[in-house]
Amino acid sequence: MQLQDKVVVITGAARGLGRAYAEAMAAEGASVYACDVNSCDETVAAITAAGGSAASGSVDISSMESCQAMADGAVAAFGRIDVLVNNAALYGGLKGGRFESLDEDQWDAVMNVNIKGVWQTCKACVNPLRKAGGGSIINIASLAAVFGMPYGLDYVASKAAVIGMTRGMARELGGDSIRVNAVAPSAVMTESTSEFFGEKMDKAKVVIAKGQVLQRNLETHDLTGTIIYLASDNSAFVTGQTHMVDGGSWFL
Numbered sequence: 001m002q003l004q005d006k007v008v009v010i011t012g013a014a015r016g017l018g019r020a021y022a023e024a025m026a027a028e029g030a031s032v033y034a035c036d037v038n039s040c041d042e043t044v045a046a047i048t049a050a051g052g053s054a055a056s057g058s059v060d061i062s063s064m065e066s067c068q069a070m071a072d073g074a075v076a077a078f079g080r081i082d083v084l085v086n087n088a089a090l091y092g093g094l095k096g097g098r099f100e101s102l103d104e105d106q107w108d109a110v111m112n113v114n115i116k117g118v119w120q121t122c123k124a125c126v127n128p129l130r131k132a133g134g135g136s137i138i139n140i141a142s143l144a145a146v147f148g149m150p151y152g153l154d155y156v157a158s159k160a161a162v163i164g165m166t167r168g169m170a171r172e173l174g175g176d177s178i179r180v181n182a183v184a185p186s187a188v189m190t191e192s193t194s195e196f197f198g199e200k201m202d203k204a205k206v207v208i209a210k211g212q213v214l215q216r217n218l219e220t221h222d223l224t225g226t227i228i229y230l231a232s233d234n235s236a237f238v239t240g241q242t243h244m245v246d247g248g249s250w251f252l
């Protein structure tokens, strides 16, 4: 059990990767506080049915007040916070296009959730993390940011900012023994990736696999090991890094 006695807050845990992280971390002994704008009841039910420990909270990470309520809820439920996984983001439903044609309201929403939201959850959780004697913040970035994915500049810019914030916060929080790392996956075959690629999904899957050293598509279970490692004491001396989980598409 790599996460025994650790309390983990995960945003965007109602479905997709966030739910997978929640279930995998609980299976490693963590108490999981699963949060989302949508209900996390199914995530919590799956964890408790498997014998794990979980509770859920509602959060809109674009609201500081809501982020504070999330942090307070986690402490009320489990007494402390050791790990924060910043997974919630706008991705699947985004409308792509050449950068000059992107919708301005969508641009603002992406910056508000994907960048400001991460800043706000970190602000809300940092004092409990300090009180716990240190911990781990894991920010979900994307291969899109380092590759420079075309036709989604709002998303690309937001995930590049996540990498920058990871580095800046790692330097500010090292003195508190709080490690801050980013994980940058390539396209995972989730519901939101189907929404993102739409009818081009099958073609995209082939193109993506061919561009990697390991020529298959990334599956959800390929990511959970990296998340557990970064949350655990096995990565106690690792901070400020961006971990590419992309089958060898990009070497940092």
Ligand SMILES: NC(=O)c1ccc[n+]([C@@H]2O[C@H](COP(=O)([O-])OP(=O)(O)OC[C@H]3O[C@@H](n4cnc5c(N)ncnc54)[C@H](O)[C@@H]3O)[C@@H](O)[C@H]2O)c1
Residues within 6 Å of the ligand: 011, 012, 013, 014, 015, 016, 017, 018, 035, 036, 037, 038, 059, 060, 061, 062, 086, 087, 088, 089, 090, 091, 092, 113, 117, 140, 141, 142, 143, 184, 185, 186, 187, 188, 189, 190, 191, 192, 193
């Ligand atoms: N799926 C991929 O291929 C892929 C690749 C690289 C990075 N990522 C990143 O991984 C993360 C999860 O991706 P996913 O595929 O599971 O996406 P998803 O859309 O299935 O899940 C995102 C979750 O975040 C929640 N959310 C959105 N806005 C929120 C807000 N304001 N406050 C709280 N919760 C909010 C959604 O309700 C949803 O449950 C995202 O950060 C995404 O950018 C995904």
